[in-house]
Amino acid sequence: MTRSSDHPIPEVATAKQHPMKTSDIGTVLTGAQLLLSMVETRRAARNGEGPDTTAGDELAKIEQQLGKLEALEGQSDDIRREIDDLRLRVHALRNEMTTRHREAWVKTELARHPQRPYFLDYIERIFTNFSEIHGDRRYADDPAMVCGMARFHDDEVLVLGTQKGRDTKQKVYRNFGLPNPEGYRKALRAMQMAEKFSRPIFTFVDVTGANPGLGAEERGQAEAIALNLREMARLKVPIITIITGEGGSGGALAIAVSDRVLMMENAIYSVISPEGCASIMWRDAAQKELAAEALRITAPDLKELGCVDEIVAEPPGGAHTDHEATAKLVDEVLQKNLAGLKTMSPEALVNSRYEKFRKVAQFFTEG
Numbered sequence: 001m002t003r004s005s006d007h008p009i010p011e012v013a014t015a016k017q018h019p020m021k022t023s024d025i026g027t028v029l030t031g032a033q034l035l036l037s038m039v040e041t042r043r044a045a046r047n048g049e050g051p052d053t054t055a056g057d058e059l060a061k062i063e064q065q066l067g068k069l070e071a072l073e074g075q076s077d078d079i080r081r082e083i084d085d086l087r088l089r090v091h092a093l094r095n096e097m098t099t100r101h102r103e104a105w106v107k108t109e110l111a112r113h114p115q116r117p118y119f120l121d122y123i124e125r126i127f128t129n130f131s132e133i134h135g136d137r138r139y140a141d142d143p144a145m146v147c148g149m150a151r152f153h154d155d156e157v158l159v160l161g162t163q164k165g166r167d168t169k170q171k172v173y174r175n176f177g178l179p180n181p182e183g184y185r186k187a188l189r190a191m192q193m194a195e196k197f198s199r200p201i202f203t204f205v206d207v208t209g210a211n212p213g214l215g216a217e218e219r220g221q222a223e224a225i226a227l228n229l230r231e232m233a234r235l236k237v238p239i240i241t242i243i244t245g246e247g248g249s250g251g252a253l254a255i256a257v258s259d260r261v262l263m264m265e266n267a268i269y270s271v272i273s274p275e276g277c278a279s280i281m282w283r284d285a286a287q288k289e290l291a292a293e294a295l296r297i298t299a300p301d302l303k304e305l306g307c308v309d310e311i312v313a314e315p316p317g318g319a320h321t322d323h324e325a326t327a328k329l330v331d332e333v334l335q336k337n338l339a340g341l342k343t344m345s346p347e348a349l350v351n352s353r354y355e356k357f358r359k360v361a362q363f364f365t366e367g
Helices: 022-046 055-070 077-097 100-111 119-126 168-173 181-196 214-218 221-232 249-253 274-281 285-295 299-305 323-341 346-358
Strands: 128-133 145-152 155-162 201-207 239-248 260-264 268-270 310-312
Touching: 022 055, 022 077, 055 077, 100 268, 100 274, 100 285, 119 145, 119 155, 119 201, 119 323, 128 181, 145 181, 145 323, 155 181, 181 201, 181 221, 201 249, 214 221, 221 249, 239 249, 239 323, 260 299, 260 323, 274 285, 299 310, 310 323
Parallel strands: 155 201, 201 239, 239 260, 239 268, 260 310
Antiparallel strands: 128 145, 145 155
16 A cells, blocks of 8 residues: 555645645645545554554644645635545544554553653753763663752752663664663662752653663663662652653663652553563464553553552643643642652651552452
Protein backbone atom coordinates (compact mmCIF):
# COMPACT_ATOMS: atom_id res chain seq x y z
CA MET A 1 0.00 0.00 0.00
CA THR A 2 1.25 3.46 -0.81
CA ARG A 3 2.44 5.37 2.23
CA SER A 4 0.33 8.34 3.22
CA SER A 5 3.44 10.54 3.25
CA ASP A 6 3.61 10.10 -0.54
CA HIS A 7 0.35 12.04 -0.82
CA PRO A 8 0.72 15.10 1.42
CA ILE A 9 -2.31 17.33 1.91
CA PRO A 10 -1.84 20.68 0.15
CA GLU A 11 -1.34 23.52 2.60
CA VAL A 12 -4.21 25.97 3.00
CA ALA A 13 -3.36 29.49 1.96
CA THR A 14 -2.80 31.94 4.80
CA ALA A 15 -3.71 35.60 5.01
CA LYS A 16 -0.26 36.54 3.76
CA GLN A 17 -0.73 34.47 0.59
CA HIS A 18 -3.09 35.01 -2.34
CA PRO A 19 -6.77 34.32 -1.57
CA MET A 20 -7.74 30.70 -2.02
CA LYS A 21 -9.80 29.78 -5.05
CA THR A 22 -12.74 27.39 -4.97
CA SER A 23 -10.70 24.85 -6.93
CA ASP A 24 -7.92 25.05 -4.31
CA ILE A 25 -10.41 24.35 -1.52
CA GLY A 26 -11.58 21.32 -3.47
CA THR A 27 -7.98 20.13 -3.84
CA VAL A 28 -7.38 20.36 -0.10
CA LEU A 29 -10.65 18.54 0.62
CA THR A 30 -9.77 15.81 -1.84
CA GLY A 31 -6.36 15.38 -0.23
CA ALA A 32 -7.90 15.15 3.23
CA GLN A 33 -10.46 12.61 2.02
CA LEU A 34 -7.73 10.52 0.39
CA LEU A 35 -5.55 10.49 3.53
CA LEU A 36 -8.50 9.68 5.78
CA SER A 37 -9.59 6.84 3.49
CA MET A 38 -6.07 5.40 3.59
CA VAL A 39 -6.02 5.54 7.41
CA GLU A 40 -9.41 3.80 7.58
CA THR A 41 -8.37 1.14 5.06
CA ARG A 42 -5.08 0.46 6.81
CA ARG A 43 -6.72 0.12 10.22
CA ALA A 44 -9.40 -2.22 8.82
CA ALA A 45 -6.70 -4.38 7.22
CA ARG A 46 -4.95 -4.76 10.58
CA ASN A 47 -8.10 -6.48 11.89
CA GLY A 48 -7.29 -5.69 15.50
CA GLU A 49 -3.74 -7.03 15.33
CA GLY A 50 -2.30 -3.80 16.71
CA PRO A 51 -2.67 -0.03 16.61
CA ASP A 52 -1.42 2.03 13.70
CA THR A 53 1.35 4.13 15.24
CA THR A 54 1.01 6.87 12.62
CA ALA A 55 -2.78 7.14 12.60
CA GLY A 56 -2.94 9.71 15.40
CA ASP A 57 -0.47 12.03 13.67
CA GLU A 58 -2.30 11.69 10.35
CA LEU A 59 -5.66 12.47 11.94
CA ALA A 60 -4.14 15.53 13.59
CA LYS A 61 -2.95 16.76 10.17
CA ILE A 62 -6.44 16.27 8.72
CA GLU A 63 -8.04 18.16 11.61
CA GLN A 64 -5.56 20.99 11.20
CA GLN A 65 -6.42 21.37 7.53
CA LEU A 66 -10.16 21.20 8.23
CA GLY A 67 -9.79 23.90 10.86
CA LYS A 68 -8.09 26.19 8.36
CA LEU A 69 -10.77 25.51 5.75
CA GLU A 70 -13.57 26.30 8.22
CA ALA A 71 -11.98 29.68 8.91
CA LEU A 72 -12.18 30.70 5.25
CA GLU A 73 -15.07 32.81 3.98
CA GLY A 74 -17.24 32.26 0.94
CA GLN A 75 -17.71 28.51 1.27
CA SER A 76 -20.59 26.83 -0.48
CA ASP A 77 -23.11 24.63 1.32
CA ASP A 78 -21.64 21.56 -0.39
CA ILE A 79 -18.15 22.40 0.89
CA ARG A 80 -19.43 22.86 4.44
CA ARG A 81 -21.26 19.55 4.29
CA GLU A 82 -18.12 17.78 3.11
CA ILE A 83 -16.10 19.33 5.93
CA ASP A 84 -18.72 18.26 8.49
CA ASP A 85 -18.71 14.75 7.06
CA LEU A 86 -14.92 14.53 7.35
CA ARG A 87 -15.11 15.80 10.92
CA LEU A 88 -17.55 13.02 11.82
CA ARG A 89 -15.36 10.36 10.19
CA VAL A 90 -12.26 11.61 12.03
CA HIS A 91 -14.16 11.67 15.33
CA ALA A 92 -15.47 8.13 14.78
CA LEU A 93 -11.99 6.85 13.94
CA ARG A 94 -10.49 8.48 17.04
CA ASN A 95 -13.17 6.85 19.19
CA GLU A 96 -12.39 3.48 17.62
CA MET A 97 -8.69 3.96 18.36
CA THR A 98 -9.32 4.61 22.05
CA THR A 99 -11.89 1.96 22.89
CA ARG A 100 -11.49 0.18 26.21
CA HIS A 101 -9.85 -2.96 24.87
CA ARG A 102 -7.05 -0.92 23.31
CA GLU A 103 -6.74 1.90 25.80
CA ALA A 104 -3.77 0.40 27.63
CA TRP A 105 -1.78 -0.04 24.44
CA VAL A 106 -2.69 3.42 23.16
CA LYS A 107 -1.33 4.87 26.41
CA THR A 108 1.78 2.73 26.04
CA GLU A 109 2.44 4.28 22.65
CA LEU A 110 1.84 7.76 24.06
CA ALA A 111 4.25 7.05 26.94
CA ARG A 112 6.90 6.09 24.36
CA HIS A 113 6.24 8.99 21.98
CA PRO A 114 9.64 10.27 20.75
CA GLN A 115 8.60 13.92 21.22
CA ARG A 116 7.42 13.47 24.79
CA PRO A 117 9.28 15.78 27.23
CA TYR A 118 12.27 14.11 28.88
CA PHE A 119 13.88 14.82 32.24
CA LEU A 120 16.11 17.68 31.07
CA ASP A 121 13.11 19.33 29.41
CA TYR A 122 11.44 19.51 32.82
CA ILE A 123 14.64 20.76 34.45
CA GLU A 124 14.81 23.61 31.95
CA ARG A 125 11.20 24.68 32.52
CA ILE A 126 10.58 24.04 36.22
CA PHE A 127 13.86 24.38 38.12
CA THR A 128 16.58 27.03 38.28
CA ASN A 129 20.28 27.05 39.24
CA PHE A 130 20.66 23.39 38.30
CA SER A 131 24.14 22.06 39.15
CA GLU A 132 24.77 18.53 37.94
CA ILE A 133 26.48 15.88 40.06
CA HIS A 134 28.68 13.35 38.25
CA GLY A 135 30.13 9.96 39.10
CA ASP A 136 29.49 7.24 41.68
CA ARG A 137 33.01 7.48 43.22
CA ARG A 138 33.51 3.80 42.41
CA TYR A 139 33.56 3.20 38.70
CA ALA A 140 32.32 5.92 36.34
CA ASP A 141 29.67 8.47 35.50
CA ASP A 142 26.45 7.29 33.87
CA PRO A 143 24.85 9.76 31.42
CA ALA A 144 21.58 7.77 31.48
CA MET A 145 21.05 8.93 35.08
CA VAL A 146 21.17 12.67 35.66
CA CYS A 147 21.40 14.15 39.19
CA GLY A 148 21.87 17.65 40.48
CA MET A 149 21.07 20.30 43.04
CA ALA A 150 18.60 22.98 41.98
CA ARG A 151 16.19 25.61 43.22
CA PHE A 152 12.46 24.90 43.13
CA HIS A 153 10.69 28.19 43.81
CA ASP A 154 11.85 29.02 47.38
CA ASP A 155 13.37 25.61 48.15
CA GLU A 156 16.82 24.13 47.53
CA VAL A 157 16.21 20.58 46.29
CA LEU A 158 17.84 17.59 44.67
CA VAL A 159 16.44 16.48 41.31
CA LEU A 160 17.35 13.27 39.55
CA GLY A 161 15.97 11.22 36.72
CA THR A 162 16.61 9.01 33.76
CA GLN A 163 17.37 10.73 30.48
CA LYS A 164 16.77 9.41 26.95
CA GLY A 165 18.23 10.87 23.77
CA ARG A 166 16.35 12.28 20.80
CA ASP A 167 18.80 11.73 17.95
CA THR A 168 21.10 8.77 17.35
CA LYS A 169 24.16 10.42 18.87
CA GLN A 170 22.30 11.35 22.04
CA LYS A 171 20.65 7.94 22.31
CA VAL A 172 24.04 6.22 22.21
CA TYR A 173 25.53 8.71 24.71
CA ARG A 174 22.61 8.18 27.09
CA ASN A 175 22.71 4.40 26.55
CA PHE A 176 19.13 4.60 25.23
CA GLY A 177 17.99 5.68 28.69
CA LEU A 178 19.03 2.38 30.34
CA PRO A 179 20.95 3.13 33.56
CA ASN A 180 23.99 1.12 34.59
CA PRO A 181 24.73 0.22 38.24
CA GLU A 182 27.01 3.25 38.48
CA GLY A 183 23.98 5.38 37.60
CA TYR A 184 21.99 4.02 40.53
CA ARG A 185 24.99 4.38 42.84
CA LYS A 186 25.41 7.98 41.69
CA ALA A 187 21.72 8.60 42.40
CA LEU A 188 22.05 7.14 45.89
CA ARG A 189 25.18 9.20 46.60
CA ALA A 190 23.31 12.33 45.56
CA MET A 191 20.27 11.44 47.65
CA GLN A 192 22.37 10.84 50.74
CA MET A 193 24.02 14.20 50.15
CA ALA A 194 20.58 15.81 49.96
CA GLU A 195 19.63 14.17 53.26
CA LYS A 196 22.78 15.56 54.87
CA PHE A 197 21.72 19.10 53.95
CA SER A 198 17.97 18.51 54.54
CA ARG A 199 16.98 19.05 50.92
CA PRO A 200 13.79 17.50 49.48
CA ILE A 201 14.25 15.07 46.61
CA PHE A 202 12.39 14.95 43.29
CA THR A 203 12.85 11.91 41.04
CA PHE A 204 11.62 11.72 37.44
CA VAL A 205 11.07 8.25 35.98
CA ASP A 206 11.06 7.50 32.25
CA VAL A 207 12.94 4.26 31.77
CA THR A 208 12.25 0.99 29.98
CA GLY A 209 14.35 -0.78 32.60
CA ALA A 210 17.84 -1.05 33.99
CA ASN A 211 20.58 -1.96 31.51
CA PRO A 212 20.49 -5.79 31.19
CA GLY A 213 23.90 -6.01 29.53
CA LEU A 214 26.74 -8.29 30.62
CA GLY A 215 28.92 -5.42 31.83
CA ALA A 216 26.14 -4.03 34.00
CA GLU A 217 25.51 -7.44 35.54
CA GLU A 218 29.23 -7.91 36.20
CA ARG A 219 29.36 -4.59 38.04
CA GLY A 220 26.43 -5.51 40.29
CA GLN A 221 23.25 -4.22 38.71
CA ALA A 222 20.92 -6.20 40.99
CA GLU A 223 22.85 -5.21 44.13
CA ALA A 224 22.80 -1.52 43.16
CA ILE A 225 19.02 -1.57 42.66
CA ALA A 226 18.41 -3.50 45.89
CA LEU A 227 20.60 -1.08 47.86
CA ASN A 228 18.68 1.90 46.50
CA LEU A 229 15.38 0.33 47.55
CA ARG A 230 16.59 -0.14 51.09
CA GLU A 231 18.31 3.20 51.51
CA MET A 232 15.55 5.30 49.93
CA ALA A 233 13.10 3.81 52.43
CA ARG A 234 15.30 5.22 55.23
CA LEU A 235 15.95 8.76 53.96
CA LYS A 236 14.70 11.42 56.38
CA VAL A 237 13.75 14.05 53.80
CA PRO A 238 10.64 14.39 51.62
CA ILE A 239 10.83 12.36 48.40
CA ILE A 240 8.45 12.87 45.49
CA THR A 241 8.53 10.70 42.37
CA ILE A 242 6.75 11.46 39.11
CA ILE A 243 6.48 8.85 36.35
CA THR A 244 6.58 10.90 33.16
CA GLY A 245 6.77 8.19 30.50
CA GLU A 246 7.65 4.53 30.92
CA GLY A 247 8.23 3.12 34.38
CA GLY A 248 9.79 -0.26 33.77
CA SER A 249 10.64 -2.90 36.36
CA GLY A 250 13.34 -2.49 39.02
CA GLY A 251 15.03 0.12 36.87
CA ALA A 252 12.17 2.47 37.71
CA LEU A 253 11.48 1.31 41.26
CA ALA A 254 15.11 1.91 42.26
CA ILE A 255 14.42 5.67 42.21
CA ALA A 256 10.73 5.54 43.14
CA VAL A 257 10.59 4.56 46.82
CA SER A 258 8.98 7.85 47.72
CA ASP A 259 6.51 9.58 50.01
CA ARG A 260 4.40 10.56 47.01
CA VAL A 261 4.37 8.67 43.71
CA LEU A 262 2.75 10.74 40.98
CA MET A 263 1.99 9.54 37.46
CA MET A 264 1.34 11.39 34.24
CA GLU A 265 -2.02 10.70 32.63
CA ASN A 266 -0.52 8.83 29.66
CA ALA A 267 2.42 7.19 31.42
CA ILE A 268 2.77 3.47 32.20
CA TYR A 269 4.29 1.64 35.19
CA SER A 270 4.91 -2.10 35.12
CA VAL A 271 7.20 -4.95 36.11
CA ILE A 272 7.61 -5.93 32.44
CA SER A 273 6.88 -4.49 29.02
CA PRO A 274 3.68 -5.61 27.25
CA GLU A 275 5.80 -7.20 24.51
CA GLY A 276 7.84 -9.14 27.06
CA CYS A 277 4.73 -10.28 28.91
CA ALA A 278 3.06 -11.42 25.69
CA SER A 279 6.18 -13.38 24.68
CA ILE A 280 6.14 -15.24 28.00
CA MET A 281 2.41 -15.78 28.48
CA TRP A 282 1.27 -16.40 24.90
CA ARG A 283 4.59 -17.12 23.16
CA ASP A 284 3.58 -14.34 20.79
CA ALA A 285 4.72 -10.71 21.06
CA ALA A 286 1.83 -9.73 18.75
CA GLN A 287 -0.49 -10.17 21.75
CA LYS A 288 1.03 -7.02 23.29
CA GLU A 289 -2.30 -5.17 23.38
CA LEU A 290 -3.94 -7.94 25.40
CA ALA A 291 -0.90 -8.07 27.69
CA ALA A 292 -0.98 -4.31 28.23
CA GLU A 293 -4.59 -4.50 29.39
CA ALA A 294 -3.99 -7.56 31.58
CA LEU A 295 -0.96 -5.98 33.29
CA ARG A 296 -3.03 -2.97 34.40
CA ILE A 297 -0.21 -0.55 33.66
CA THR A 298 -2.19 2.65 33.13
CA ALA A 299 -2.50 5.48 35.64
CA PRO A 300 -6.18 4.85 36.59
CA ASP A 301 -5.49 1.15 37.21
CA LEU A 302 -2.43 1.86 39.35
CA LYS A 303 -4.22 4.58 41.29
CA GLU A 304 -6.96 2.07 42.09
CA LEU A 305 -4.36 -0.48 43.23
CA GLY A 306 -2.63 2.08 45.45
CA CYS A 307 0.65 1.95 43.54
CA VAL A 308 0.49 5.67 42.73
CA ASP A 309 -0.95 8.51 44.80
CA GLU A 310 -2.06 11.00 42.17
CA ILE A 311 -2.57 11.27 38.41
CA VAL A 312 -1.15 14.37 36.72
CA ALA A 313 -3.22 15.68 33.81
CA GLU A 314 -1.67 16.26 30.39
CA PRO A 315 -2.56 18.73 27.63
CA PRO A 316 -5.14 17.47 25.07
CA GLY A 317 -3.48 14.88 22.83
CA GLY A 318 -0.67 14.11 25.27
CA ALA A 319 2.41 15.70 26.83
CA HIS A 320 4.27 15.69 23.50
CA THR A 321 1.87 18.26 22.05
CA ASP A 322 2.83 21.08 24.43
CA HIS A 323 5.96 20.89 26.58
CA GLU A 324 5.35 24.26 28.24
CA ALA A 325 1.81 23.42 29.34
CA THR A 326 2.93 19.99 30.56
CA ALA A 327 5.73 21.50 32.64
CA LYS A 328 3.31 23.97 34.18
CA LEU A 329 0.95 21.17 35.23
CA VAL A 330 3.85 19.20 36.72
CA ASP A 331 5.13 22.30 38.52
CA GLU A 332 1.78 22.88 40.20
CA VAL A 333 1.37 19.32 41.43
CA LEU A 334 4.96 19.19 42.73
CA GLN A 335 4.42 22.40 44.70
CA LYS A 336 1.23 21.06 46.23
CA ASN A 337 2.72 17.76 47.33
CA LEU A 338 5.95 19.27 48.65
CA ALA A 339 4.00 21.74 50.77
CA GLY A 340 2.20 18.87 52.47
CA LEU A 341 5.34 16.82 53.10
CA LYS A 342 7.32 19.74 54.54
CA THR A 343 5.00 19.83 57.54
CA MET A 344 5.99 16.28 58.56
CA SER A 345 8.88 15.43 60.86
CA PRO A 346 11.73 13.20 59.55
CA GLU A 347 10.54 10.30 61.70
CA ALA A 348 6.97 10.69 60.46
CA LEU A 349 8.17 10.70 56.85
CA VAL A 350 10.06 7.42 57.27
CA ASN A 351 7.20 5.72 59.12
CA SER A 352 4.61 6.93 56.61
CA ARG A 353 6.74 5.77 53.69
CA TYR A 354 7.11 2.33 55.27
CA GLU A 355 3.38 1.96 55.82
CA LYS A 356 2.63 3.22 52.32
CA PHE A 357 4.64 0.52 50.59
CA ARG A 358 3.41 -2.17 52.95
CA LYS A 359 -0.13 -1.46 51.75
CA VAL A 360 0.52 -1.28 48.01
CA ALA A 361 -1.84 -3.53 46.00
CA GLN A 362 -3.44 -5.14 49.05
CA PHE A 363 -6.61 -7.13 48.46
CA PHE A 364 -9.19 -8.11 51.03
CA THR A 365 -11.93 -10.68 50.49
CA GLU A 366 -14.87 -11.48 52.70
CA GLY A 367 -14.76 -15.04 53.91
